[in-house]
Amino acid sequence: MPCLACARFTGSPLCGGCAETLDAAPQRMAGPVLVTPALRHGGAARRLVHRLKYGGSQAAARLLAGAMAPLLPAAARALVPLPRARLRRWAHGVDPALELARAVGAIVGMPVVPCLRPAPWWPHRAGPAGRVRGAPRFTVLRPAPPGAVLVDDVLTTGTTMEAAGTGLAVAWGVTATSAR
Numbered sequence: 001m002p003c004l005a006c007a008r009f010t011g012s013p014l015c016g017g018c019a020e021t022l023d024a025a026p027q028r029m030a031g032p033v034l035v036t037p038a039l040r041h042g043g044a045a046r047r048l049v050h051r052l053k054y055g056g057s058q059a060a061a062r063l064l065a066g067a068m069a070p071l072l073p074a075a076a077r078a079l080v081p082l083p084r085a086r087l088r089r090w091a092h093g094v095d096p097a098l099e100l101a102r103a104v105g106a107i108v109g110m111p112v113v114p115c116l117r118p119a120p121w122w123p124h125r126a127g128p129a130g131r132v133r134g135a136p137r138f139t140v141l142r143p144a145p146p147g148a149v150l151v152d153d154v155l156t157t158g159t160t161m162e163a164a165g166t167g168l169a170v171a172w173g174v175t176a177t178s179a180r
Contacts, residue, residue, distance in 0.1 A: 004051060004060050005044035013063050018044035022067070028158065037155045038067040049096070049153055056094040058103075065103030068151075072104070077147030078111050079104055082164045083118040085136070096153035104151065115144050116164060135163045144168045 002008065003015040010016075021043030027036045039045035048064055051057040081097040089095045101112045116138040136159075144150075150164055 004057065004063060005047040013059060014044060018047075021045070025155075035155055035158060035161055036071045038064065038071055041154070041156075052094065052099060053096045053153060054092055056092070056099075058099065061096075061099040061103045064153075065100055065107055068100065069104050069107040072108060072110075072149055075147050076108075076110065076149045078113045078145045078149070079151050080113055080115045080144050080148045080164075080168075082150055082152040082160055083114070083116055083138070085118050086120045089118075097151050100153055101151040113142075113145055113148065115140060115142050115148070115168060117141055135159050138164055138167045140167055 001010060001012065003010045003018055004013050005018040006015060008015050008017075014022075022045055023040040025037035025040045045064075048057075048060045051060040052064065079101040081095070081101040083089070083097065084092075084095045098112070098114070104110070105112045119137045119139075148168075150161060152160060152164075155161065
């Protein structure tokens with residue numbers, strides 16, 4: 001079996017070297033939302049997210065979800081994925097936050113509740129530090145249920161989480177998680 005991060009042959013989803021690069025990330029605030037990223041950006045975590053985001057790797061989604069699931073607060077009752085811009089979902093064939101939410105939901109037995117519809121397109125959020133990034137826009141399809149946890153694949157500046165949280169008019173106590 002090849003390592004999901006570096007493709008070296010190993011008997012497990014991650015080789016020892018890649019597994020050693022997975023570090024927990026600190027909690028932080030994104031507007032009204034407390035965000036708990038599962039892993040720091042970089043190394044194997046970055047490569048796993050890329051395999052999910054651009055290749056649709058369900059194995060990477062399950063591995064990342066395994067790091068995310070233990071971080072859910074005790075009051076969590078539902079997972080709300082932050083949807084990918086529709087043109088990017090079409091281009092890459094996957095919505096990484098939705099896949100992560102489904103994988104986390106399967107681990108913890110929690111429903112995934114799509115509450116947001118993304119704009120057709122927005123400028124790329126990824127890129128060099130310090131680059132000016134616009135906030136994505138979401139249309140609220142339904143209110144977030146009590147105990148909702150926002151799920152996304154990557155946390156950089158927190159702008160996407162903040163836009164989603166504001167769009168849903170989240171009150172204090174709603175939390176969020178991301179793979180990295």
